[in-house]
Amino acid sequence: MQPDRGVLGVFAEVTDAARAVRALREGGHVEIRFAAPAPFPELVEALGRPRSRLDSVTLSGAALGVAGGFALCVGTALAWPLMTGGKPIVSIPPFVIIAFELSVLVGACVNLGALAVGAGRARRRRAVPFDPRFSTDRIGVFVVGGDLPEAERTLRDGGAEEVRHVA
């Protein structure tokens, strides 16, 4: 996919990159992205993006698992009502175990699906120019739109090893 037009700064230190991102935001830049080899929370925090909304999807999956677990147990017990050991046909305590296991199973699978969809869509919408160093030892901060010469200066002042324009 063709990346947007902007300025890319390459950083060796995460603290420098985070500082540059904050300075860019203070300078009025709105569209700032980065690519990094590790999950640096300070960078994500500096970007000021809202928390991922995977929660609601994942928790809905877990709730679906609980409902599905109880439905499976109760439904199959009623479909073949065999009394054993004098216990009720619909015995809730043992069914809680199946409901719990299915809540974890369905919740985890939905979480995986949500991650795949969310990360895939984000990759297309907020692309950063590819550089193999960004999966090894460097952090790329990419500024899209706005005052690009000013963004270039901020990146250089922030300690970027190299800065280049992406057409």
Add this chain to the structure above:
Amino acid sequence: MSAAASAAQGIQAKVLATQGRPRAGHLLLIVVAGAAAALGAWAEWIQIRDGLRVSGLNRPVGWAIYITDFVFWVGIAHSGTLISAVLFLLRARFRTAIYRVAEAMTVFGVMTAGLFPVVHLGRPWFAYWLFPLPNQRHLWVNFRSPLMWDVFAVSTYFIVSAIFLVVGIVPDAAALRDASRGWRRRFYGVFAAGWRGTDEEWRHYARAYLYFAAFATPLVFSVHSVVSWDFAVSILPGWHSTIFPPYFVAGAIFSGIAMVVTLLVPLRKVLHLEELITSWHLDMTSRMILLTSLIVTYSYLIEAVMAFRAGPGTELSILAYRATGPFAPLFWTMVGCNCVFPLFLMGSRVRTSPAALLCICILVNVGMWLERFIIIVTSLSHDRIPFDWWGIYRPTIVEAGITLGSFGWFFFWFLIFVKLLPAVSISEMKEEVAHEVGHAA
């Protein structure tokens, strides 16, 4: 070049070096493990052909070595999720270098454990009866049976552990993809799933990983509790005990971490990972072994105290049978391996000595296998029904072959894994060194 970038490059280079062409010794180990797995498959074939009469199962000992193996391997699988999920939520730094090995061990451990209920059936073609599949006669499985809880617990554990492992590998596979050529680049590309390490990917990834950890954490405690209920909800003396769930969970973590160390010590040497998996990691891991050993010892003592407090009767007779009966040598070996030898880990020199640690962990693995054997076999062997009074169980060569085959199967996959995918989390190690360098500066 900055210190952080240099350290990150070093980590990646070290892990990448483990992914090269396997040496002759590694290939030989894969062949030996594969041969052991093939031997196990052959023994299983004999059992399918001739029936369960080729096993040592008898009346009253209807559960024996296969169920022992099942519980042992599920227990082995436990530490992976504990290290990767529970210690992640507790922000324990020492997990970073070792959790990938533990996670892989979990997945292969559950893959091995899952074979045994099928082997134990004797007629594996009926294994699908364990699952609630729609059928013409509307015969459904009995969800009030602990065996069904086991099916759901172990299946869920396998799927969630496998997802956790594969998701953790994604950023590392991307790093290796960008540093490789040829078929390896394509291979890592499959696991990387298009990963570019952008801010949005990390934002979703961090949240999703937290949820995986949150889901996996109760599984650590629930799965072996469910396994313990296979025994505890029965009315058999020796099995029917309320202490079983915490006792089994502690034992599972104990044996699992011991197996992690059993794998880590040779692995770090062979793959030259001593700088990433340091003595400090071994020290912290062995402290967990010591803690869980003390919990297991406490559980053994509580069982004995409960038997004495109950007075003369079934519980006390089971205890006496275990300690003085025909299985007494195994019982006392178990006590030595699980309660006495781990006490040496109180010494810091032992905790940081890979050779000493390896010896203790192998003994713990032996002890924990014996623990499951003692619980299962002695409780059944000492029966109280007049028509099948007492019986001694001795494993046959077929059962021994299948058990040996399970070890071969486990190590076969593990040895292949460490050569194809990173055994250490590259991205988390990079994050850790970046912060260490930042703090030092």
